[in-house]
Amino acid sequence: MKLLVSIHDVMPETLARVEAIFDRLVDAEFTPVTLLIVPGTGWAADTLDRLRALLARGARPAGHGWTHHAPKISGLKHRLHSALISRNAAEHLSLDRPEIVALMRRNHRWFSEHDLEPPRLYVPPAWAMGPVARAELDRLPFQRYETLAGIYDSLNGRFHRLPMAGFEADTAFRQLVVGASNGLNRALARACRQPLRLGIHPDDFELRLAKGLERLLEAGGEVVDYDAPLSSAA
Numbered sequence: 001m002k003l004l005v006s007i008h009d010v011m012p013e014t015l016a017r018v019e020a021i022f023d024r025l026v027d028a029e030f031t032p033v034t035l036l037i038v039p040g041t042g043w044a045a046d047t048l049d050r051l052r053a054l055l056a057r058g059a060r061p062a063g064h065g066w067t068h069h070a071p072k073i074s075g076l077k078h079r080l081h082s083a084l085i086s087r088n089a090a091e092h093l094s095l096d097r098p099e100i101v102a103l104m105r106r107n108h109r110w111f112s113e114h115d116l117e118p119p120r121l122y123v124p125p126a127w128a129m130g131p132v133a134r135a136e137l138d139r140l141p142f143q144r145y146e147t148l149a150g151i152y153d154s155l156n157g158r159f160h161r162l163p164m165a166g167f168e169a170d171t172a173f174r175q176l177v178v179g180a181s182n183g184l185n186r187a188l189a190r191a192c193r194q195p196l197r198l199g200i201h202p203d204d205f206e207l208r209l210a211k212g213l214e215r216l217l218e219a220g221g222e223v224v225d226y227d228a229p230l231s232s233a234a
Contacts (some may be wrong), residue, residue, distance in 0.1 A: 001221040002195040004162070006123070009068060009202055011041035015050055020085075022054055024205075028217045032225050036064035036123050039110035048114055055117060057084040060226065062121040063107040063142065066202070070094040070125075071156055075130045087219040092130035100130050107139045120144060121226045134159075146197070146224060153232060160230040164197040165216070169210040175208040182212065 005025065010018050020034065023032050035054060043051070055061060072094045084194060092100050111118045117174040120143040124130070127148040137145055138154045145152045163185035188195035204213055209211040 002218075003030070003190060003221045004034075004195050004197045004221045004226055005030050005032070005200070005223050006036055006062065006198070006226075007200050007202070008036045008064065008123075009038060010035045010064070011038040011068070012043055012047040012159055012198055014202040017046055019050065019054065021200060021202065021205070022059060024055075025200075025217075026057070027193065030217060030218070030223050032058060032060055032188070032223060034060040034121065035061045037070070037111075037119075038064050038068045038125075039107055039227065040066040043114070045223070048077070048116075051077050052116065060121075061111065061117055061119040062080070062226070063111075063119050063148075064106065064123050065091045065125040066103050066107060067091060069229040090124075090126040090128040092124045092132075093128050095130060097131050097136070101136060102130050104140055121146065123147075127230075146226075151226075153230070162197055162230065163192075164199060166199045167204040167213045169208045172208070179209055179212065182209070189192045194214050195228075195230070198222075 005020055007018050022033060022035075025031060037051070068089055068091055070088050070091050070093060073088065074094070091103075095103065107122070108118060118141070121139075121148040122142040122144070127146065129145065129147050134154075134157070135153060137152065138152075138157070143153065143155055145154070148164070149157060152159045163183040165185055166178055167182075171177045186196060188194070200213070200217070204210065
């Protein structure tokens with residue numbers, strides 16, 4: 001099975017766990033790994049150096065919001081998303097379109113300002129883009145955008161619907177729902193011969209679906225880069 005592997009929520013407070021997960025993925029030959037980096041979370045010289053070290057070892061950078069925190073939850077869509085998926089993490093859903101666009105531009109600019117490779121991929125927190133049309137994304141400095149349903153490539157205007165597996169389950173309900181979704185999506189990836197997106201969060205090896213994540217690593221697969229050609233376009 002082909003896999004797209006990412007570590008989410010990379011920020012100073014999670015960096016030690018991210019480094020440990022990255023080492024574990026390297027040992028399991030699950031590379032390349034994309035790091036979803038949150039710029040506005042208090043990066044200092046020492047943590048920036050550690051981030052640069054990960055990138056020097058082959059990790060790929062991706063933009064991931066600004067603070068990864070929604071200052072407010074309003075509207076039916078955001079309330080449902082918060083209850084079922086994101087809690088207070090869907091930062092974009094608390095903003096209007098101009099605010100989201102400004103956040104994404106600021107995110108991209110931060111990398112160059114700190115002597116880091118500018119990312120080509122942007123993933124909104126909790127995979128929730130908010131009210132931004134594809135035509136607007138085409139004018140932003142990223143090339144690809146990952147949401148819950150798949151990946152949009154702004155260079156050719158194609159959206160690729162791709163299955164995804166996640167393991168951030170800290171309650172029995174989330175364990176049941178996310179575990180069932182993972183099984184369905186793994187079967188879909190095999191049946192449709194599509195890459196399976198594997199999104200790992202900093203605490204996943206300590207949460208309720210840790211064994212499922214470990215079994216997936218043991219099963220192996222061919223890890224491909226987020227820049228690789230993708231199938232299933234719409």
